[in-house]
Amino acid sequence: MTQQIDTDVAIIGAGPVGLFAAFELGMLKMRSVLIDALAEIGGQCTALYPEKPIYDIPAHPAIEAGDLIAQLERQIAPFSPARLLGRRVDRLEGAAGGFTLGTDRGDTVRAKAVIVAVGAGAFGPNRPPLEGLPGYEASGAVQYYVRRREDLRGKRIVIAGGGDSAVDWALVLRGIASSIQVVHRRAKFRAAPESAAQLDAAARRGEVEMVIPYQLHALHGANGMLESVEVVDLEGATKRLPADVLLPFFGLSMDLGPIAGWGLALERNHVAVTPSTCQTSVPGIFAIGDVANYPGKLKLILQGFSEAAMAAHAIHPIVYPDVALHFEYSTTKGVPAA
Known part of the structure; x- marks a missing residue:
């Protein structure tokens, strides 16, 4: 069944970094949709190694990849982001403030900004x-x-x-x-x-x-x-x-697929971004996680989490151009209602 979704931000990739981006956007009262080629959320954590322990997630001396995804899903639940799973984005048109995305299943998504969180693209074993x-x-x-x-x-x-x-x-x-x-x-x-x-x-x-x-x-x-x-x-x-x-x-063979044809500046199959905002060479399109590249980049989930927060704050003026964003700690404002 095809869907038409109007939202604030389209997140391409529902791995751990994409999921946390949905949380950060929700904390800033922005709506989002998660789009992923896999039929379930979690990216490689779910598809490749759900029972493998991860040791560098803050406050978790060890957590299995599948459990990490389950916790992230609980964290985004208050914001109820829309989901288009088992879909591949094959079309992107428009500009900051008014993008239109199309999927291989015929879905249409209208969003003011786009976050690319696809890891290193579609993956398969060598x-x-x-x-x-x-x-x-x-x-x-x-x-x-x-x-x-x-x-x-x-x-x-x-x-x-x-x-x-x-x-x-x-x-x-x-x-x-x-x-x-x-x-x-x-x-x-x-x-x-x-x-x-x-x-x-x-x-x-x-x-x-x-x-x-x-x-x-x-x-x-x-x-x-x-x-x-x-x-x-x-x-x-x-x-x-x-x-x-x-x-x-x-190892895995990686393929950015249609994303490689969107006019983004690429560096060896990765997307170049401005480190402070994670914005790509195309205004309104941001890249976070393993797909993003800049000097000093570390391919760690925890760094992807930080990039999700930076991208969300950089996107706020695109979604709310007339609203000043005053930074607040989550302990002060709590989790806003969806």
Whole structure:
């Protein structure tokens, strides 16, 4: 069912930073709509690692990604932002104070300002070039995201990759999987040093097996059921690793999609913004979170939260050109009625 929505601000992206932007806008008495290509809110936190703990959210020594999204949803509830999920914005026209957005489902949104909070755009896994891969993907024998750790209980797991995801999941799945083997082409990992050190310690204790230096070479099994993963070293020697599930973590391919054609100044697939306001090169369009780029930028959720607050304050004069904004602490004004 197509919808027509008139609002103050259109937020493209319903991940954690987009959700917090809805809160900040609500605190300044601005209406918003959340638009996301995924069928549920949360972005990568929901789609890729809902059970993975995050350690750098203020006041939460550790919080699982899915729980963080649930708390953010509670936080925006008083403002009841409209939602257009399972939609991709494919059209943007107009100027500050009067934008019109269209989706691939035929929806129309009229807004005075736009916030782009799409992470690094539409995302998908970088797949290894292995024969028969689609059949193993369909059966779940090859997975690129871990939605529920319990689904892997008692399984023989092969993890391929050398970044944070590979190392983190090797550590998390200890005591859940019956065996864990980590395949990497070299001894040095790209993961956070502390995590890499923990993996080395786990290997010394026999909790995981390091398969280095090797790369994925072939999959063996029948009817989508995996029996072993064949790996090859730099000299061409191969060996087979018994496996029920392969977790290849080779990063995500990112695509800004139609956003790349909106005339925004781009820097290596990211959107350049003014740091103090997060406004892009097009007045009235703002970018926050991982998609935004400026000197000193850190790709952290907490920095995206700060950018959401700055963007909301910068948008206020566009939505209320004749109203002076007097800064107030939330402890003073509370949460205004929607």
